[in-house]
Amino acid sequence: MNPAKPGETARTPWIVGVSGASGTPYAAAVLRGLLAAGESVDLVVSRASRLTLLDETGISFRDAHWRDDLREWLARGADGKPGTFVTDLAGVRYWNAGDLAAGPSSGSYATRGMLIVPASTACVAGVALGLSKDLLQRAASVTLKEGRRLVVAVRETPLNGQTLRHLVSLDDAGATVLPASPAFYAGATHIQDLVDFVAGRVLDAAGVEHGLYRRWKGELGGGARPT
Numbered sequence: 751m752n753p754a755k756p757g758e759t760a761r762t763p764w765i766v767g768v769s770g771a772s773g774t775p776y777a778a779a780v781l782r783g784l785l786a787a788g789e790s791v792d793l794v795v796s797r798a799s800r801l802t803l804l805d806e807t808g809i810s811f812r813d814a815h816w817r818d819d820l821r822e823w824l825a826r827g828a829d830g831k832p833g834t835f836v837t838d839l840a841g842v843r844y845w846n847a848g849d850l851a852a853g854p855s856s857g858s859y860a861t862r863g864m865l866i867v868p869a870s871t872a873c874v875a876g877v878a879l880g881l882s883k884d885l886l887q888r889a890a891s892v893t894l895k896e897g898r899r900l901v902v903a904v905r906e907t908p909l910n911g912q913t914l915r916h917l918v919s920l921d922d923a924g925a926t927v928l929p930a931s932p933a934f935y936a937g938a939t940h941i942q943d944l945v946d947f948v949a950g951r952v953l954d955a956a957g958v959e960h961g962l963y964r965r966w967k968g969e970l971g972g973g974a975r976p977t
Contacts, residue, residue: 763790770798773868779949863899878916
């Protein structure tokens, strides 16, 4: 754990793990939401997720240039349009997924918890079985053993019995299993609205305040588009 300098508050980040499932816009929206809320973030990007990010956005995520690549990624809207968002990355620390000596690999490294967005079925299996084959899985195992919040935004369909059993195991271990399932009652008119709904539900599960979607107020027709 990094001690705070005189006059500074100790940094206690959220770990955000990005696995290889399709859905990198969900991860981007969660990261923007955390940073907008003033939260610190420790970012772990798996090797498989780099291929997905390249395929979905055209961005190559490089260790040596992670800050520039992350800034470009978070600036894109869910429709792929660059320059849609501006995000301050001062609160982000990046860890290589192969670095098993990184801070988040130890329970003595203080964090608020971990959000895996999106979570592939391979990632779900690795965490449920405690494989710790990379830093993402190891950090998730540490989060569970320390009794911290773990939110797993699984992004796959259909789900077979084996994956469902793994998800039940994670639920039994104290994780929040949160399928990346957009809703339409909030009045979505753009793909970004659907992405932000899922990201908002992830932040809800983490207890982080945000304004990413319109909440249900018990009034039918509230999500209807104006005619």
